[in-house]
Amino acid sequence: MAVKTVAPYKIKIHETTFMKKRSTLVLMPALVSFLLSVTGSNAGVIHTIKMDRDFFSPAYLEAQVGDTVRFVNVRGTHNTVSISGMIPAGVSPWRSRLKATYDLTLTKEGVYGYKCLPHFGKGMVGLIAVGKQYNNLPQAKSTKLPAKAAAVFQKLLRRVPQN
Numbered sequence: 159m160a161v162k163t164v165a166p167y168k169i170k171i172h173e174t175t176f177m178k179k180r181s182t183l184v185l186m187p188a189l190v191s192f193l194l195s196v197t198g199s200n201a202g203v204i205h206t207i208k209m210d211r212d213f214f215s216p217a218y219l220e221a222q223v224g225d226t227v228r229f230v231n232v233r234g235t236h237n238t239v240s241i242s243g244m245i246p247a248g249v250s251p252w253r254s255r256l257k258a259t260y261d262l263t264l265t266k267e268g269v270y271g272y273k274c275l276p277h278f279g280k281g282m283v284g285l286i287a288v289g290k291q292y293n294n295l296p297q298a299k300s301t302k303l304p305a306k307a308a309a310v311f312q313k314l315l316r317r318v319p320q321n
């Protein structure tokens with residue numbers, strides 16, 4: 159009789175210890191990613207922008223410094239080219255090869271205006287708003303562009319959060 163009462167009690171203790179260890183293991187990755195987000199040392203997110211028939215999708219994107227924008231040609235022949243006067247100070251102009259996938263790493267806060275070279279006249283342009291401070295927004299708004307591109311940018315620029 160005595161053995162029977164002791165045995166289930168022992169098993170109970172073992173289970174509790176095991177459960178505690180398990181929950182610590184489960185929580186570890188969440189704790190690590192939380193600490194990384196607080197210290198800001200995470201590698202950043204990859205956003206995909208599709209280059210489709212005469213348009214970028216999404217044409218307007220919000221992202222953070224350290225993120226990467228991956229341009230992928232899904233239909234037709236396109237590229238991504240920075241527009242002079244529409245990227246933050248200190249950001250190198252870029253120009254991708256036609257039909258090629260292109261990764262753009264976002265290094266500064268501000269707005270990034272870009273175009274597809276073959277379809278610029280058709281208004282194939284896009285805008286990325288990075289961070290929270292858009293110091294180059296007034297300059298981007300006053301950049302002279304072909305009529306269709308200007309019309310598209312008027313809509314895209316309106317989506318940038320006001321500070």
Ligand SMILES: [Cu+2]
Nearest residue numbers: 236274277282
């Ligand atoms: Cu294009």
